[in-house]
Amino acid sequence: MRATVVGAGVVGLATATALAERGAKVTLIERAENLSASASWLAGGMLAPFCEGESAPPSVVELGRRAIDWWAARAPGVVREGTLVVAPPRDVGEIERFAARTARWERVDEARIAALEPDLAGRFHKGLFFRDEGHIDPRAALQALAERLRARGAEIHFGSDGERLGAGVVVDCRGFAARPHLPELRGVRGEMMRVRSRDVRLTRTVRLLHPRFPLYVVPRSEGEAMIGATMIESGNKGAVAVRSALELLTAVYALHPAFGEAEIVEMSGGVRPAYPDNAPRIEEREGRIFVNGFYRHGFLLAPAFAERAAALAFERTKEHV
Numbered sequence: 001m002r003a004t005v006v007g008a009g010v011v012g013l014a015t016a017t018a019l020a021e022r023g024a025k026v027t028l029i030e031r032a033e034n035l036s037a038s039a040s041w042l043a044g045g046m047l048a049p050f051c052e053g054e055s056a057p058p059s060v061v062e063l064g065r066r067a068i069d070w071w072a073a074r075a076p077g078v079v080r081e082g083t084l085v086v087a088p089p090r091d092v093g094e095i096e097r098f099a100a101r102t103a104r105w106e107r108v109d110e111a112r113i114a115a116l117e118p119d120l121a122g123r124f125h126k127g128l129f130f131r132d133e134g135h136i137d138p139r140a141a142l143q144a145l146a147e148r149l150r151a152r153g154a155e156i157h158f159g160s161d162g163e164r165l166g167a168g169v170v171v172d173c174r175g176f177a178a179r180p181h182l183p184e185l186r187g188v189r190g191e192m193m194r195v196r197s198r199d200v201r202l203t204r205t206v207r208l209l210h211p212r213f214p215l216y217v218v219p220r221s222e223g224e225a226m227i228g229a230t231m232i233e234s235g236n237k238g239a240v241a242v243r244s245a246l247e248l249l250t251a252v253y254a255l256h257p258a259f260g261e262a263e264i265v266e267m268s269g270g271v272r273p274a275y276p277d278n279a280p281r282i283e284e285r286e287g288r289i290f291v292n293g294f295y296r297h298g299f300l301l302a303p304a305f306a307e308r309a310a311a312l313a314f315e316r317t318k319e320h321v
Contacts, residue, residue: 224265
């Protein structure tokens with residue numbers, strides 16, 4: 001079977017991978033010149049289905065549970081150290097609110113927090129530990145999928161919008177760029193920072209609960225950490241806003257004041273696609289299969305939806321034989 005996948009973000013690469021693994025001859029088309037142009041390049045890479053249950057529907061939790069094994073089989077560097085959730089003493093009630101909306105956690109006290117993350121010793125008195133979660137470096141993961149695809153004989157074309165090319169079944173995974181075909185989509189802007197600190201080293205994703213400025217910090221290699229949590233209802237791309245930068249820096253300083261001495265390596269923003277209910281969909285329109293609307297759950301849900309889309313593509317091919 002021949003298949004063309006349009007869009008080389010995490011959803012497009014995962015879908016192309018699922019198709020290739022089933023034996024399809026895959027062509028992947030991306031309008032940008034490289035992988036770094038997608039919103040996926042700026043993601044946190046958290047494989048945290050149970051934490052996401054705090055605000056996401058049960059389907060996200062259930063489908064996301066298999067993501068960590070899918071990624072571990074196809075990309076390097078999956079970290080299975082869980083997620084630590086903490087809150088400042090004045091906001092400790094946020095812990096109970098978070099616990100009531102999530103599952104598969106264990107309560108941790110000050111001593112346990114210090115054992116999990118020594119650099120946070122003495123800073124937080126209570127929290128939640130989600131043992132079965134993890135994270136991955138999105139940039140390494142995207143590159144790994146691209147390399148696996150090429151090794152399977154797939155063709156990857158950069159610098160094409162995907163409107164003129166398309167052999168066999170066409171699976172459209174362009175994210176917000178597909179809005180002309182999917183008018184229900186809206187843009188949700190996310191902004192992130194990458195910092196390098198000599199004084200604070202984390203082992204796992206740490207979420208800081210705050211009524212106004214919730215924060216997550218995801219460790220990277222060589223003392224770097226990715227900081228994020230902004231969600232702005234906007235489809236506009238551009239540099240990080242001053243207000244967002246202040247919120248992120250204020251929150252990470254509350255996590256540990258030593259972050260005040262960290263070096264800012266990168267500040268970037270991207271637009272994530274979302275349907276009105278914030279749930280992804282697979283739809284057939286205009287002779288294409290559209291896989292879109294992943295909101296903030298791209299790396300978590302891409303594996304499950306990629307497998308579903310690949311199965312549907314093969315079904316459609318059989319119908320036309």
